[in-house]
Amino acid sequence: MSVLVIAEHDNASLKGATLNAVTAAVQLGGDVHVLVTGNNAATVAQSAAQVAGVAKVLLAEAPHLADGLAENLAEQILAIAKNYTHILAPATACGKNVMPRVAAKLDVAQISEISKIDSTDTFERPTYAGNAIATVQSADPIKVITVRTTGFDAAAATGGSAAVESIAAVGDSGKSRFLSRDLTKLDRPELGAAKVIVSGGRGVGSGENYHKLLEPLADKLGAALGASRAAVDAGFVPNDYQVGQTGKIVAPTLYIAVGISGAIQHLAGMKDSKVIVAINKDPEAPIFQVADYGLVGDMNVAVPELTAAI
Incomplete structure (x- = not known):
């Protein structure tokens, strides 16, 4: 065989x-x-x-x-x-x-x-x-x-x-041709292969808040940045940040979910992560059902405190 x-x-x-x-x-x-x-x-x-x-x-x-x-x-x-x-x-x-x-x-x-x-x-x-x-x-x-x-x-x-x-290469099929490729250049690890991911959801509130809160934490951890579909649809970040059933399937060593409620489509893309940390103000958020560590509180306070403590 x-x-x-x-x-x-x-x-x-x-x-x-x-x-x-x-x-x-x-x-x-x-x-x-x-x-x-x-x-x-x-x-x-x-x-x-x-x-x-x-x-x-x-x-x-x-x-x-x-x-x-x-x-x-x-x-x-x-x-x-x-x-x-x-x-x-x-x-x-x-x-x-x-x-x-x-x-x-x-x-x-x-x-x-x-x-x-x-x-x-x-x-x-x-x-x-x-x-x-x-x-x-x-x-x-x-x-x-x-x-x-x-x-x-x-x-x-x-x-x-x-x-x-x-081995011999086959001939050109002629059915398509390459025109151009626009690549996103990142200073961070590639999302699909990252060992640590910091991800934000609709609860982050805005694209400005996403970058203000999550980027310093990701910098400290050497992490990739991700997002839920809701955050992508709201225009906070580009769609190549999306983690979930219709985004990238990831399984990092550490996944930090900030302001992500935990819709089933998002969980499908990250629940195989080794350690999941969830920060959300809603104690009933579904994300806490899969999280190894959960913090109920205001992310605008919790995330900067976490960043400062690392």
């Missing part, structure tokens, strides 16, 4: 979500191969070769693969799919864009956002915003799977010694 993991990268470095997918692949057993597609991406392939548990890295390079267009990446996966029993990708925006195309072309059902592996054909995945766990069994000859990264620890980035093999 061979398992293929689709690497996520920017042609310069391997994204952390790939390491979680490798852990899932290793649990399936058999040889684990990693596919790196891009242009001038040899550095990424070498990084993937060092990941513990990886037996081989396949490198496909061409100018039309440089920007990760889903149509071209899917065709590259399909070109080698018959060699594998399982094809895995992280359940990120990229994975969710590419893998359904692969599954459709292979005429198999995609198994989405698995959080646990019971056997080589049986998987667990959250449903109903994480309030129920579905057990899914597949008889398809090739299992096409996206991996919820919070369900699996990251594989060690070093310690492996896989061989890197160059």
Whole structure:
């Protein structure tokens, strides 16, 4: 049995979500191969070769693969799919864009956002915003799977010694073309990979108050900044700050929720955090049901006092 993991990268470095997918692949057993597609991406392939548990890295390079267009990446996966029993990708925006195309072309059902592996054909995945766990069994000859990264620890980035093999790149599908990319440059850790997250909700009151209260605390902790959907919809912060069912799924070591009531959609995105601290003036707020530590009080007083005490 061979398992293929689709690497996520920017042609310069391997994204952390790939390491979680490798852990899932290793649990399936058999040889684990990693596919790196891009242009001038040899550095990424070498990084993937060092990941513990990886037996081989396949490198496909061409100018039309440089920007990760889903149509071209899917065709590259399909070109080698018959060699594998399982094809895995992280359940990120990229994975969710590419893998359904692969599954459709292979005429198999995609198994989405698995959080646990019971056997080589049986998987667990959250449903109903994480309030129920579905057990899914597949008889398809090739299992096409996206991996919820919070369900699996990251594989060690070093310690492996896989061989890197160059493979032929597929031709340009011509179905899409890359025009431009607007990137948000942050001095803070990336939200999806941060060990500590300070997150604000509608209760913060305004964008000005969000930055005044939360940024100093995040600076002290070296934390990423997050937000509930209500805070994003109110225009306090951009939507790439959003944590929840329709935002980013996170599982940091420490999650501090300030002025977040704890709607089910938000809890679905952060309840796997190791330690949850909630600050809210409403003692009946649902967030306290999942919090390890809760403080009922005025955030305008509590947060600056917490910041000063660190």
